[in-house]
Amino acid sequence: MARKRKGRNINGILLVDKPTGVSSNHVVQHIKRLYKAAKAGHTGALDPLATGLLPVCLGEATKFSQALLDSNKAYLVTAKLGQRTDTSDADGEIVETKEVNVTQEEIKEAITSFIGDIAQVPSMYSALKHEGKPLYWYARQGIHIDRPSRNITIFDIKWISLEEHDLTLHVTCSKGTYIRTLVDDLGEKLGCGAHVTMLRRTQVAHFDSSQMLTYEELDITKQAIINEARCHTSLQADASENSKVEITNFSALDTLLLPTDSTIINLPKLTINDAECELFQKGVQLAMNASLREGDLIRVYRESDTLFLGIAHINENQQIQPKRVVVY
Numbered sequence: 001m002a003r004k005r006k007g008r009n010i011n012g013i014l015l016v017d018k019p020t021g022v023s024s025n026h027v028v029q030h031i032k033r034l035y036k037a038a039k040a041g042h043t044g045a046l047d048p049l050a051t052g053l054l055p056v057c058l059g060e061a062t063k064f065s066q067a068l069l070d071s072n073k074a075y076l077v078t079a080k081l082g083q084r085t086d087t088s089d090a091d092g093e094i095v096e097t098k099e100v101n102v103t104q105e106e107i108k109e110a111i112t113s114f115i116g117d118i119a120q121v122p123s124m125y126s127a128l129k130h131e132g133k134p135l136y137w138y139a140r141q142g143i144h145i146d147r148p149s150r151n152i153t154i155f156d157i158k159w160i161s162l163e164e165h166d167l168t169l170h171v172t173c174s175k176g177t178y179i180r181t182l183v184d185d186l187g188e189k190l191g192c193g194a195h196v197t198m199l200r201r202t203q204v205a206h207f208d209s210s211q212m213l214t215y216e217e218l219d220i221t222k223q224a225i226i227n228e229a230r231c232h233t234s235l236q237a238d239a240s241e242n243s244k245v246e247i248t249n250f251s252a253l254d255t256l257l258l259p260t261d262s263t264i265i266n267l268p269k270l271t272i273n274d275a276e277c278e279l280f281q282k283g284v285q286l287a288m289n290a291s292l293r294e295g296d297l298i299r300v301y302r303e304s305d306t307l308f309l310g311i312a313h314i315n316e317n318q319q320i321q322p323k324r325v326v327v328y
Contacts, residue, residue: 007038008250011059011326012257017212018054018201019047031056034218035253043068043204043263045127047180049089052076052201053209061260063324068263069207072155074172077196079183081165084193086139087125087131089178092195100165100192107167111157114182117150123181152177154210166197206265213256221252260326261308264299268292270312270320271303280309281327294318299325 018027024045032040041062043055057065081084082100085092102110122128124139128147138145153174160168170177180196187194202209225247276286280300292298292314300309307314312326 001042005038005146005308007032008036009059009067010035010037010250010254010257011061011260012057012254012264013061014053014056014058014257015207015211015213016056016218017209017214018051019215020051021048021312023048024054027054028056030215030219031058035221038287041065044073044175046201047089047199049091049196050199050201052199052214053204053207053261055204055207057263058257059260060328061263063326064260065262068204068207070175072172072174073177073201074203075179076160076168076170076202077179077183077200077201078166078168079186079194079199080197081167081187081190081194082096082192084184085195087195088184089196089199090124092125098192100190102190102192104162107162107190109160110186113189114186115154117151117153120152120178120181120185121149122147122178123184123207124223125180126178138297150176150309154182162318167194168198170202170205180315207262211258218253219258221248225249225252226243238294259308261299264311265298267297267311268300269301270298271301271306272309272320273303277302277309280312280320280322281325282287283322283325285315285317285322288314288318288320297323 014031016027016031018024024042028040030043030225031037033059037058040056040058041061043057045066046052046054046278055068082098083094084096122135124144127136128139130145141219154177155172155174158170160292173181181197183194183196193236228249231245272280272286279286294314294316296314298312298314298320300312301307302309302325308326310322312320312322315321
């Protein structure tokens with residue numbers, strides 16, 4: 001029998017502005033502790049150097065995180081021309097320095113050559129697994145692993161600025177794209193080398209940076225809750241006493257969460273009646289009462305109160321087959 005998870009059964013999605021210098025897992029654990037959530041996960045890691053949009057899923061929302069993992073992304077990136085590093089970013093060691101003797105027109109022409117469907121070889125400092133270990137583990141041991149190229153799509157690269165040798169671009173791309181590798185490849189094409197000095201994710205699927213919350217904003221909300229709790233205790237308003245305050249009212253934090261179905265809002269919607277709802281939650285196939293094609297993924301809701309029940313696909317018998325069911 002599975003061990004029951006400790007924590008609150010809170011469901012939803014928080015769009016966090018990841019700060020630089022910390023891992024994506026650090027952000028997830030921070031949010032999990034903040035919400036005292038039983039379960040949490042992110043939807044696509046960012047390098048410690050990187051900042052920006054990191055959707056964190058809590059509770060049942062983790063069941064639908066794959067939709068964001070598979071989605072298109074957008075990034076604001078600054079590349080330093082003239083220097084190549086072993087990690088392709090500023091966290092690595094400089095391995096090559098060259099003069100920058102290229103014009104803006106040549107840079108723009110090189111950028112254009114990367115737009116479209118391209119093959120990309122992931123960096124040795126990526127988190128891709130090889131025999132159960134991430135590639136960066138081997139890289140830190142000085143072990144080189146041959147990596148097959150992966151097909152990705154660069155939808156657009158917008159020129160933002162060029163100051164001295166710092167080139168800033170906005171990149172829209174498919175899942176699986178390594179911006180560090182893109183910058184490294186650009187530097188090689190220009191013949192001067194390049195590495196990432198700033199990387200900020202600005203979009204994941206239909207979520208954008210305008211919806212993000214910073215650590216500071218979350219801390220302000222937490223502090224307001226603590227201050228309110230103090231009104232009912234004898235504790236003084238001393239920051240060192242914060243750890244002694246037991247947060248029991250999470251309503252202010254919970255209102256910051258997006259609904260569990262936010263990640264899959266692009267899928268067709270289907271409502272079912274209460275009797276069908278009970279069967280759906282048990283994983284039973286249902287007769288279809290809508291015009292949908294075999295293989296289609298759909299969002300399923302209870303008709304009486306529009307409660308989100310999960311996602312299903314249409315099987316070969318034109319039935320609704322539950323795929324991911326929400327447990328309330």
